[in-house]
Amino acid sequence: xxxxxxxxxxxxxxxxxxxxxxxxxxxxxxxxxxxxxxxxxxxxxxxxxxxxxxxxxxxxxxxxxxxxxxxxxxxxxxxxxxxxxxxxxxxxxxxxxxxxxxxxxxxxxxxxxxxxxxxxxxxxxxxxxxxxxxxxxxxxxxxxxxxxxxxxxxxxxxxxxxxxxxxxxxxxxxxxxxxxxxxxxxxxxxxxxxxxxxxxxxxxxxxxxxxxxxxxxxxxxxxxxxxxxxxxxxxxxxxxxxxxxxxxxxxxxxxxxxxxxxxxxxxxxxxxxxxxxxxxxxxxxxxxxxxxxxxxxxxxxxxxxxxxxxxxxxxxxxxxxxxxxxxxxxxxxxxxxxxxxxx
Amino acid sequence: xxxxxxxxxxxxxxxxxxxxxxxxxxxxxxxxxxxxxxxxxxxxxxxxxxxxxxxxxxxxxxxxxxxxxxxxxxxxxxxxxxxxxxxxxxxxxxxxxxxxxxxxxxxxxxxxxxxxxxxxxxxxxxxxxxxxxxxxxxxxxxxxxxxxxxxxxxxxxxxxxxxxxxxxxxxxxxxxxxxxxxxxxxxxxxxxxxxxxxxxxxxxxxxxxxxxxxxxxxxxxxxxxxxxxxxxxxxxxxxxxxxxxxxxxxxxxxxxxxxxxxxxxxxx
Numbered sequence: 313x314x315x316x317x318x319x320x321x322x323x324x325x326x327x328x329x330x331x332x333x334x335x336x337x338x339x340x341x342x343x344x345x346x347x348x349x350x351x352x353x354x355x356x357x358x359x360x361x362x363x364x365x366x367x368x369x370x371x372x373x374x375x376x377x378x379x380x381x382x383x384x385x386x387x388x389x390x391x392x393x394x395x396x397x398x399x400x401x402x403x404x405x406x407x408x409x410x411x412x413x414x415x416x417x418x419x420x421x422x423x424x425x426x427x428x429x430x431x432x433x434x435x436x437x438x439x440x441x442x443x444x445x446x447x448x449x450x451x452x453x454x455x456x457x458x459x460x461x462x463x464x465x466x467x468x469x470x471x472x473x474x475x476x477x478x479x480x481x482x483x484x485x486x487x488x489x490x491x492x493x494x495x496x497x498x499x500x501x502x503x504x505x506x507x508x509x510x511x512x513x514x515x516x517x518x519x520x521x522x523x524x525x526x527x528x529x530x531x532x533x534x535x536x537x538x539x540x541x542x543x544x545x546x547x548x549x550x551x552x553x554x555x556x557x558x559x560x561x562x563x564x565x566x567x568x569x570x571x572x573x574x575x576x577x578x579x580x581x582x583x584x585x586x587x588x589x590x591x592x593x594x595x596x597x598x599x600x601x602x603x604x605x606x607x608x609x610x611x612x613x614x615x616x617x618x619x620x621x622x623x624x625x626x627x628x629x630x631x632x633x634x635x636x637x638x639x640x641x642x643x644x645x646x647x648x649x650x651x652x653x654x655x
Numbered sequence: 656x657x658x659x660x661x662x663x664x665x666x667x668x669x670x671x672x673x674x675x676x677x678x679x680x681x682x683x684x685x686x687x688x689x690x691x692x693x694x695x696x697x698x699x700x701x702x703x704x705x706x707x708x709x710x711x712x713x714x715x716x717x718x719x720x721x722x723x724x725x726x727x728x729x730x731x732x733x734x735x736x737x738x739x740x741x742x743x744x745x746x747x748x749x750x751x752x753x754x755x756x757x758x759x760x761x762x763x764x765x766x767x768x769x770x771x772x773x774x775x776x777x778x779x780x781x782x783x784x785x786x787x788x789x790x791x792x793x794x795x796x797x798x799x800x801x802x803x804x805x806x807x808x809x810x811x812x813x814x815x816x817x818x819x820x821x822x823x824x825x826x827x828x829x830x831x832x833x834x835x836x837x838x839x840x841x842x843x844x845x846x847x848x849x850x851x852x853x854x855x856x857x858x859x860x861x862x863x864x865x866x867x868x869x870x871x872x873x874x875x876x877x878x879x880x881x882x883x884x885x886x887x888x889x890x891x892x893x894x895x896x897x898x899x900x901x902x903x904x905x906x907x908x909x910x911x912x913x914x915x916x917x918x919x920x921x922x923x
Contacts, residue, residue, distance in 0.1 A: 382784045488857040515780075520779070520781060521770040521772060523781075524759075525758065528763075529757070531756035531758045532755070532757065535767075536756065539738075540738055541767060563783075579730070
């Protein structure tokens, strides 16, 4: 990678120590531990079909954890991310149904509306300079109310009408909610969306100018502004990234069930944030990786499904989650200190 | 000695402030300050805490607009609306505490805000290899032999960080370098190293504005001295018009210093 001549003062860094410096290390160790644990605790955990179930559960969280991780590296939160997924699905479904249009029109309108919500979050944040916690808490509450209110107003119930018999539905389902068969194991297409997003996000973070700006606005906003980084644009872009993830998740939700429950999504925003933190994102910004968020999402998937395979009471899931979050955060802090220590 | 004499010069200064004032609400932060910066020269701005040094920097760096007076770049009267505009006009500012992003590697910091890119369309990317090589070479040219350009810049010493920031400004072709208290938090030896780089930048033809509250450091390298006190200019001297003792006395407030000496004297 580097073409620099080796420097004799630079102690040869052992590959192990280099590995310790990666932001996602803590989560990889955690993921292995969870994997081994459930491999012993649940007999069916190691079957290929179980693997596909776990990956599907991970992907539904992972698709959102990627942009949420990027946003966190950029130093901000988005509490509206969970209900935004539902809003995106509702807009798509209701527009198509009410206008009796091809569902792709609804999908397109939903993309625009969702991106606009993301832009609103970013714009409010950069203009008012209030903490993102407050701004997005406001959006979260407004969206929650609007999801229920509009659905009841238009459809009279808390769920939308089915759009399964409408034009374009099969094609849209192929894109957002189909199942691919590899050998004799079925994989959901969301896994591909997830891997694709991780790859694109990693490319952006590590190799593009925008990635440099994301690290900078999260690490030291004033320094970034002083050297000419467009801080507001970067942050608005990050919020629109979250909106884009919400759009993909929302369309998946819609085309898997063909109806949308308007009260869904509340509480998921915390799951995305936890996945990003378990994956090594620093809660104060400026540090983290997209791959780490994927590992965080995988830990989620393994734990939630592993508990089912082990035939335990699923209530324990939340306990595991909390313990995992604390352990991961402590491990990350320790690893980072070790890696940055100059001897 | 006559206070506030403006040194006359036939050349057009790179930066010229004339009677510049700035108010924050009903607070007068700066009143009627004039200074000029020429290429290959160092203009020192001296003042105690609260004298208005930071406000002056913010005006030159484009962070705040001025309320009265004129700001001219290359003889052309102008008004800077953003740090980006100041940078584009060749004014680079190195802040004491917010110069770098501590968690980012040195090479990412070096090019922050002006990343070189290659490729086209969606494959347009930073030229990482060039960035790492340039960072190492440019720092070496300033005399810093960095062990590893991948280390987070927060692991460098304060003096080294200042030098990286100065090297960055020089590399990006700044014509004017504004330094905010570059030696404030440093020891004697580190301060010497930083002043050496400031002189090196001057020798490359840059105009330098050195903000400091240390007249000793200022007199070591300065060609021109502007003294601020409580937001107003109390002195503006060329080097040959003043002495280190004069500067020190004016900064400390002349008679105030005598009073202080008197107070601190031990009873016989």
